[in-house]
Amino acid sequence: DGGITQSPKYLFRKEGQNVTLSCEQNLNHDAMYWYRQDPGQGLRLIYYSQIVNDFQKGDIAEGYSVSREKKESFPLTVTSAQKNPTAFYLCASREDRGGNQPQHFGDGTRLSIL
Amino acid sequence: DAKTTQPPSMDCAEGRAANLPCNHSTISGNEYVYWYRQIHSQGPQYIIHGLKNNETNEMASLIITEDRKSSTLILPHATLRDTAVYYCIVGNQGGKLIFGQGTELSVKP
Numbered sequence: 001d002g003g004i005t006q007s008p009k010y011l012f013r014k015e016g017q018n019v020t021l022s023c024e025q026n027l028n029h030d031a032m033y034w035y036r037q038d039p040g041q042g043l044r045l046i047y048y049s050q051i052v053n054d055f056q057k058g059d060i061a062e063g064y065s066v067s068r069e070k071k072e073s074f075p076l077t078v079t080s081a082q083k084n085p086t087a088f089y090l091c092a093s094r095e096d097r098g099g100n101q102p103q104h105f106g107d108g109t110r111l112s113i114l
Numbered sequence: 115d116a117k118t119t120q121p122p123s124m125d126c127a128e129g130r131a132a133n134l135p136c137n138h139s140t141i142s143g144n145e146y147v148y149w150y151r152q153i154h155s156q157g158p159q160y161i162i163h164g165l166k167n168n169e170t171n172e173m174a175s176l177i178i179t180e181d182r183k184s185s186t187l188i189l190p191h192a193t194l195r196d197t198a199v200y201y202c203i204v205g206n207q208g209g210k211l212i213f214g215q216g217t218e219l220s221v222k223p
Contacts, residue, residue, distance in 0.1 A: 004157075006157075035213075041215070042201065042213035042214050042215055042216060043158070043211075043213040044213075045210060045211075045212075048210065058210070088155075090157050090158070092157075100146045100163065100165075100205075102148055102160045102163055103160070103211060104160055105157035105158045105159070105160075106157050107156055107157045108155070108156070108157050110155075
């Protein structure tokens, strides 16, 4: 989707390393989300943030951390505590003005373990 | 767990209408029905959403039954580029969407 940029597109991590995935949006959206997708599966929510300097755990937050210091940025760190980090990671954003606006997604980052 | 049930796969002839069903019998009164699609190795693309009235946009039409327990996404003239996994999702203002397995639509020439 235009306006949501995820980088890098492919990322490789060594065992025991933390890595940070970038998500930037220029849509002036209030809410941002991180999902994980495994092969042949649907998306699972990791973390979400509805306002700057605030965020909540999703269904599979263990081994991940986030920050929301700026409205347009919501980076995700995959820590060494995440034992199975190989997956497709998707960031989304949403305009939160009380009308059930849909989430819009970036093109994802594919993370692999070396 | 996903709140929706969709057939795992469907075929459609190019140029014909594709009708993708979704059951959401436990939908709450304030929950909307959203449809997304995902082409391999890309992020999901928003298609359409609705509460109880039928909706239409440049991509598709959404038909929601009167009791809101099921809906159908209609792609009026399917093309090969419509081949994708289609997700039907119910959600509310919290913005949390629960994705199920979706329907893999194959449009064939």
